[in-house]
Amino acid sequence: MQAIGLQTYIWNNNIRSAVLLVGFPILLIGMVFFLTLGMIWAGMLPPGEAYGGDVNEALGLMWGAAPAAIIVAAIWFVIAYFFNETIIDFATGSRQLTREEEPRAYNLLENLCISRGLNMPKLRVIETDEMNAFASGLHDGRFSVTVTRGILASLDDRELEAVLGHELTHIINRDVRTMVIAAIFAGIITLICQIIYRSIMWGGFGGLRGRRGNVGVFILVAMVVGAVGYLLAIVIRMAISRTREYVADAGSVELTKNPDAMISALRKVSGHAHLDAPASMRAMFLEDDDDGIFGLFATHPPVEKRIAALVQFGGGRDLAPTPAPTPPPEPISRPAPGTDDGPWGAHGAQRLAQDDGPAGPWS
């Protein structure tokens, strides 16, 4: 089905994510299947005549191994479920914000939550000038939205609301959970690949069961399966991440009704979003411009594509970004002579705010 508006666009991306997610177990099963088949071909396992052909035997062996894989995945998931947020907060060095400290962001987030009937997630901040934000937590009560100091300082109310709406959509859609599941699958596949390569390195297969099997064939099959599986796992994972970003952008527009703000926030953040973090975390960021090769390994779609989607499906207009917001009103005092603090200082910002975009015909 072709997207004709914001809602159908969201549905389409959700379907795409689901299809991609189903790709993981299929990939995993496929890898195990071909590995088993490789072992049979190489003569390391008994030939399959007795089981009705090599393929049938490989299938049979594979189902035997399935429960072990499921248990590993389950344990992995439980650990992530309980410690995801703690690990991320620790890794990024964020701290929780209170309403008194940052009333602007806190109130914006609270209003968005009220409009969707959500419990208020924790609001956290990372003290850096880079501009980024992310959502974390896997279940209600543990959700948090983290923003950087840089983003708080340089976005105006509407843009900040759009960014918070984006992160809140990640929470509403339980994207963190989806990405953790994807990370676990990718992790298991990586683990299999590592076992394969270690075994080849140590010549572990040579002495396997003392058979004379043609080890060369198996090594070849194992290397191909390992390499293809490993690459596909990453590509699928990143593709899921990108569909979730499109949905979060669209969801933000649904929450704030303001595609322009999302666009101008993306414009501002673009190029200033660098935060050091592992790929599994960067997937949850507002923006991450590390493309890798041809964008196949990027956690986020390019900003231009995200803006194009907002214009096409969200009815947005790509205007020039608005200037930095006016700082909280201080008692008007005459500026001391010689305190020229440049256009981005407190006074400069007030001056800029006077021609603050299309503020209605009579403001």
Add this chain to the structure above:
Amino acid sequence: MTALLVLLAIIVLAGFLVVGAYNRLVALRQNANEAFADIDVQLKQRQDLVPNLVETVKGYAAHERGTLEEVTQARAVAVGATGVEQRAQAENALTGALGRLMAVAEAYPDLKANQNFLQLQGELADLENKIAAARRFFNNAIAEYNAAIQRFPAVLLAGAFGFQARDFFDVGADRQAMQTAPQVKFS
């Protein structure tokens, strides 16, 4: 026997498709309804703001009776309007009347210095922006809904289940007036 099973499978599949298409249409219609409720909230807030504004202006420019009455009238019409098209018209009239009131206010320096007036002016500008944003979102949702009910296979269901094309919340004839800057003549 096999033929019967295949037939059954086709019927079940068709049933799923119909239910899916129907549910999507309902969701899109609900989406549009919610979007209109959002515009409604903002419009209501503007209507509540108008009497205050009129009173404030009256304190300084009581003899601009024509403009003030026009605003009060337009507000009364807007409050009483029902249906998307009628409301759009009434609210556009109110927007125009408020614009003229603000233009008149320019001639009264005392009024322009009044804190209360400045605050109301700020609130009004903010509301106008929010109304514009909400209206755009609504029109977008309507466009999507209207397109969805005209597509195959939903078009087969839309008529039978009473999904009809909806009106946009149009700025209408006043769009021209709002987009051209007012002429200033010195004579």
